[in-house]
Amino acid sequence: MRVLLKLTLDCDADAAWRAIRSPAVLREVVAPWLDFESLETEGFPATWPEGPHRMRALAFGIAPSGEEYVDVSYPGGLPAGVRMLRDGGGAVTGPLSAFRHWDHRMAVSPLPDGRTLYRDQLRASAGALDALYWYPTWTFWQYRGQRLRQLAPTWAFDPPGTADAERAEAARIGLAAGASTRSTGS
Numbered sequence: 001m002r003v004l005l006k007l008t009l010d011c012d013a014d015a016a017w018r019a020i021r022s023p024a025v026l027r028e029v030v031a032p033w034l035d036f037e038s039l040e041t042e043g044f045p046a047t048w049p050e051g052p053h054r055m056r057a058l059a060f061g062i063a064p065s066g067e068e069y070v071d072v073s074y075p076g077g078l079p080a081g082v083r084m085l086r087d088g089g090g091a092v093t094g095p096l097s098a099f100r101h102w103d104h105r106m107a108v109s110p111l112p113d114g115r116t117l118y119r120d121q122l123r124a125s126a127g128a129l130d131a132l133y134w135y136p137t138w139t140f141w142q143y144r145g146q147r148l149r150q151l152a153p154t155w156a157f158d159p160p161g162t163a164d165a166e167r168a169e170a171a172r173i174g175l176a177a178g179a180s181t182r183s184t185g186s
Contacts, residue, residue: 001134003141005120009152013110017083018104021047021157033140034059034070048072048085055093066094075105082109098133101125116147130181134186 009016012084019025027035038044039054052071059065071089078084090102103123108116123140126133 001122001124001126001130001132001137003122003124003138003140005144005145005148007118007120007149007168008111009108009116009118009148010115011116011155013081013083013108013116014110015155016116016152018047019151020108020118023048023053025151025155028151029144031147032060032061033130033143039067046167050074052089053133055098057091066096067092068094068096068143077111082107084108098126098129099124100127116152132155 011019023036023038024046030036035058037058038053039056039148044055045053045146050072052069053066055066057065068091069089070087073086073088075084075086084105084107087104088102090099091097101124103121105119105121107119111117120141122135122137124133
């Protein structure tokens with residue numbers, strides 16, 4: 001089976017790239033239907049490094065529903081400006097272990113207006129159960145797309161000391177100063 005998303009996200013490509021590499025954002029995107037807890041001794045990393053990462057799926061955030069792993073890689077050889085995360089992991093136990101093959105790819109690239117083109121492709125196979133699993137998987141992917149659109153405006157982050165952060169702070173102070181000048185009649 002194949003499930004696709006192609007969205008425009010209201011954030012820049014750097015913010016989207018940080019987000020899709022974040023286990024915390026994964027948990028936000030699938031909530032409240034699912035949650036994950038790390039089975040690694042160090043817990044979830046801030047950003048997915050390459051390699052496998054074991055975790056437990058929790059239906060509705062509380063009911064254990066199987067063990068899974070994400071197997072992260074960052075494919076190269078892409079067109080200029082395109083960054084991709086690939087998850088070749090899958091479920092080990094639980095209802096999603098029916099999928100014998102799992103290949104999930106998320107790509108981001110900048111758009112001319114400063115927003116992000118997000119492309120998401122899931123290729124998965126549950127063999128004879130594909131027909132049974134396709135619609136729930138497609139429906140859940142549409143929900144994920146909706147959550148990505150909702151969350152994207154919150155992903156902008158300019159670390160202190162960067163030119164963007166300094167420019168944003170100057171603009172904020174300038175706007176505040178301008179507003180107080182107008183309110184006093186000066």
